[in-house]
Amino acid sequence: MSGAVEDLLRECAPRVLGVLVRHHGRFDACEDAVQEAMLAAATTWPREGVPDNPTGWLVTTAGRKLTDHWRAENARRRREDVVAAQAELVAPEAVAVDDTLELFFLCCHPDLSAPSQVALTLRAVGGLTTAQIAAAFLVPEATMAQRISRAKSRLRGAGFPRGADSSRVAVVLHVLYLIFTEGHTASSGPDLNRADLTTEAIRLTRLAHHLLPDDGEVTGLLALMLLTESRRAARTTADGAMIPLAEQDRALWDRALIDEGIALVTDTLSRAPLGPYQLQSAIAAVHADSVSGHTDWAQILVLYDILDRIAPNPVVTLNRAVAVSEVLGPAAGLALVDSLAGDKRIGGHHRVAAVRAHLLELLGDLDGAREAFRTAARGTLSLPERRYLESRADQLSGSR
Template sequence: MTPAPTTEDLLRACAPRVLGVLVRHHGHFDACEDAVQEALLAAASTWPRDGVPDNPTGWLVTTAGRRLTDHWRSENARRRREDVVAAQAELVVPQVNDTDDTLELLFLCCHPDLSAPSQVALTLRAVGGLSTAQIAAAFLVPESTMAQRISRAKSRLRGAAFPRGADRSRVAAVLHVLYLIFTEGHTATSGPALHRPDLTTEAIRLTRLAHRLLPDDGEVTGLLALMLLTESRRAARTTPDGAMVPLAEQDRTLWDRAAIAEGVALVTDTLSRAPLGPYQLQSAIAAIHAEATSTETTDWPQILILYDILTRIAPNPMITLNRAVAVAEVSGPQAGLALLDSLKSDKRIAGHHRLAAVRAHLLELTDNPTAARDSYREAARGTLSLPERRYLESRADRLGR
């Protein structure tokens, strides 16, 4: 039996839709977002005591609308010219219908007047439900810096029109946002749990919406396939007590075969008819992993070819890091270590714990336990994820013994 959603789960699910209703009706993104946050706080304190209302979204819309009216009344006391706006806000109550404005809210957050980092940060905050601290961790910047970035982005959206349908100039930014939401859910940057199914589920839901709106876009299809294929391994990625299980040691009978079948069908279709893009290539790599019965039977040469193409069209240090694993499988761990050496001077990844973790793994394969142990410990010190840290520490301890 599926457990009943908690108040926190329900609020996370309702928040983007509530914000979309208010922004569509009133505009003023920053004021609406503040009003929604106040409504969420009110719900968090009253629902556990009084019970969840029959129409949670309607309750939040009404409460946030009242907060918005109160805000405009206060402003009107200082600026009388806005009396008409406040009167209209009080008279016209937004109605909640079956329309979900979440996707349109995504495109609004990716407004061309915003820089790419601001688009991503604002969407993660307004639609993805991530905290400012989580977003800061994803971008490797201080929390205060991210708070200022989000505040400036909301200010830039004042008076921006609510989009109708998809603006293709914003598709790349929207996909990047959805990818980051999924990535944070797949391997949380901090905390006691390795993954956050609430975030991966929401990212997949939003990407399905995007795919429904843009069915012929190869990268939208590729991203949806990538998410499904990656999420299919969720049940096998941890032990019952939450310990991390690496891919090579996972019980593949626990993988979600329905999700794999859907993901493989999507990537097969899009590769046959759409221009090649990074998400399609990553989903093709994920499909090879998903269809293999073990690490040993995985078609590593084909994976390496796909990584070679991916490196040419979308060079990225994380792609190089993953490619090093494929190189090691095809040409031996020393070849993989040589590729890792090329990343030492790249400031974007030089201090990242996953670089140290991959180096440790390859050093272990070269029968260099002392160096591997030191790299595992370096990686463990660099992550805020408790399951990752415990796994890396356990690998180091095993080599120590």
Template sequence: MNTPPAVEDLLRECAPRVLGVLVRHHGRFDACEDAVQEALLAAVTAWPRDGVPDNPTGWLVTAAGRKLTDHWRSENARRRREDIVAAHTELLAPRTVDTDDTLELFFLCCHPDLSTPSQIALTLRAVGGLTTAQIAAAFLVPEATMAQRISRAKSRLRGEAFPRGGDPARLGAVLHVLYLIFTEGHTATSGPDLNRADLTTEAIRLTRLVHKLLPDDGEVTGLLALMLLTESRRAARTTADGAMVPLAEQDRALWDRAAIAEGVELVTDTLSRAPLGPYQLQSAIAAIHAEAASTESTDWAQVLVLYDILDRIAPNPMVTVNRAVAVAQVSGPRAGLAVLDSLAGDKRVEGHHRLAAVRAHLLELEGDRDAARDAYRLAARGTLSLPERRYLETRAERVGH
């Protein structure tokens, strides 16, 4: 049976709230998540046939609560626990669900004892509503492998309650997970496609959800703005046959102006009132690129100032690599190469294809064609992304002639 898109969207919207209600009452993440999945399957069958209920979240809470009761009874739980669960089930069948524990669910999925891959997988499953097969396909691993990863993560959270007060200390982990999901979709680390629109779309949807819950947090707003501004270029980043198109060569008429307008408005607002953070700075840089008519007309001096600030408050070798590009635009390729040289011996970035690709580009601008060709080839060997590899190989051929 094909689920109508409107019903599918509604189920995805309701799922984290339903799971949040159950986990708050029972604290058994693994059992509650399984019960919610069963309730969603029941809704897929019932709602297209009988119509969407007036209170879809309440319907799902009731169905999931019953599944949970049935599950525990099937384990031959003691009668006293059955009575407690039955009583809880009555509590879990309200006509309305007034609380929204989605943010707490984010925090729980980003438990510090879980690895980053497990945090990502669990967030996409529990909050995003993606199936195990979809998550496995997104990260190019067998479904059985992803199922084991999710199962281990759920088992680790068995008995864990929601972090008290949402545990603001975990907000950074939540944003980092969302950023990683988006980044993987924006430029897939491997495979035949440069973009994974399913992942970028889901990352933006989930970040909108966090922003709705925390509208005054500057970094949440900055991350949403960064995603929108970056995603606005998707249609121009590849040709019809999937070949990669670099920023300087993109047809800017293809950029999504609505997404740019929203992103610029968000970052402008948050920079005026919230403490400065890395995501806000990155979104401000993306806004400058989005509003420029061309690479040549980009305000590179302002971009460099923002990268200088970003490099001070959140030093990272990839920030330095990107800063080198801005330095080259302002002070020439030799100055940019000097910035890259400062990364010599940094194990975090040594051998990364992005470092080699930027070095190749700057060497080409400097006029050192032989060194540029070798650097392009080195970069091509270092990436598992087929579009990136083909682009870098093509650049190596061009610069060699």
């Protein structure tokens, strides 16, 4: 299957699924029918050519698959055969209404766990196969299949939510953020970056931005992703070793992504109510705009102060500690990091130990820094992060 056909199928899939769910309900059965229709298209279109109305073709094919399944099911049960016989196919013209946003909301249903929301969004809206999703999150395909199956079962009978209320949008953005974050710095495995996940997260967030162009937080999240992704080529060496931000070759940063991200965040900050993703994208924009290597840490600290007021959480505190150390000195930053020690949400996270190690090194406590680097290394399943942290500890041992 050519890349063009694959891209077209992924673009059409959420619209087709939205049509079927809107007309028939039964998310699980509709999703299975769409997957079968996409498989049929993948084998038919390269041979016979892409139809004039590809989405309509998929709607018709998936509708027939759905009816066939219901007939077989009802024949077995013997008590609903009349319903199956009377099942109506959805006309191809029904795709005039785009239910993709409602499909986003359904996949991010509050009754589902965050991992299930992520998996279902990648499957139903992203068009990824179960095998692809399992590979992305480094779990067996059978495990991911069970997760997706349970999620679909929980949605059985759940209709489309009506209206883009802020709580639903917030959940969708959180799921997209989780997908991107896992791709930007994989939680485990041999690679620091997972370009397949960051690319898919950006594609889905662009789609959300197209559906909600006036939502400042959607725009802010898209800007944050673009600005963060712009540094990907500079984050590792040729052999995959991690390069921290301060040591990156900024000539390798993607200027097109930076320009697009800065334009988006500038626009949304000027007209939309302020939110956490907009502030994070503004911070990323300050970093991205410091191509010369001179970062305006004072401005970053002001932005983190605002973020800490409107959306306080321990991750914000940890990141703010770095900015505090740059502006007010490492001792002030270390005091902020140490305040997180008793926080069960993040106190044992390896990045707390890594930031602490960096600040101890700046203060001249090389023994403490070395031990903190080793503690951080033991706490991560990411091989590039572990190797980098171990190398920092080794460097400090050699400097004695």
